Amino acid sequence: MPQQLNQEERLMRWARERESLFLALQRASIPEKLVAYKQLEKRILKETRTAQERQVIQRRISMDLLVATSDGSWRGFSPYLRRAERLGYASMFDRLLACVLAAQASKQSPVGRTKATALITDIERRTRGRKLHPGVREEIDGALSRARRILGINTIKAGAHSSASPTSLSARKRRPSK
Structure with missing residues (x-):
């Protein structure tokens, strides 16, 4: 140079x-x-x-x-996902990209589907309760929704469709009917 x-x-x-x-x-x-x-x-x-x-x-x-x-098999994708995890992600957006790509690469692989689901759960845990700019929150929600859609996972968040807690639902079921 x-x-x-x-x-x-x-x-x-x-x-x-x-x-x-x-x-x-x-x-x-x-x-x-x-x-x-x-x-x-x-x-x-x-x-x-x-x-x-x-x-x-x-x-x-x-x-x-x-x-x-990511367009290939899970077997070809997973070593590079492990490498990315070992090196660490530079940003939340890299983590989101890895999650969506893992969902895409996991087709026909139960291990891949399990890993992609774990990545979704990890991102939800990391962002839960954090005050984020609305645009960032929208980006995160959109990426997670896409990953769920690719995996065929229910896209409704737990508890979003019902205001009753699981305990109160099971308690209602045990009550004798009149």
Whole structure:
């Protein structure tokens, strides 16, 4: 490189490279995408200067790999989901994307459906009771609804359709009728 690039400039350059690769691979097979992303990651990681840069690149490439493998089988997708979980998600939006992609990739896989359902539950737990901007709340609710729809899970939240608690319902059933 002719001159030293600062961290922000390096991250922007790498983002453009990832974007170009994404566009170039739109019609490629999953194995071709995997090879290309792994090569890009290897090359970029050689250029990183800090642990933070390394972590950012690994997380971003990890999300790219999830997108690339989500149209395939659960068996091909799940190692990259485990990698994303191990590296940690950069944001709630990455977590949401992983959840929807897991639901999509879980077709015909009971293990995948269980994992995707667990991801939905985890996001609900993390966001329950938090004051969020209405647009962010809408984004979260929309993504979770999509994941549930893909999985064929009831989209009505527990308790939303009935004001009575389960205890009061079971108590009514035990009362003798007159």
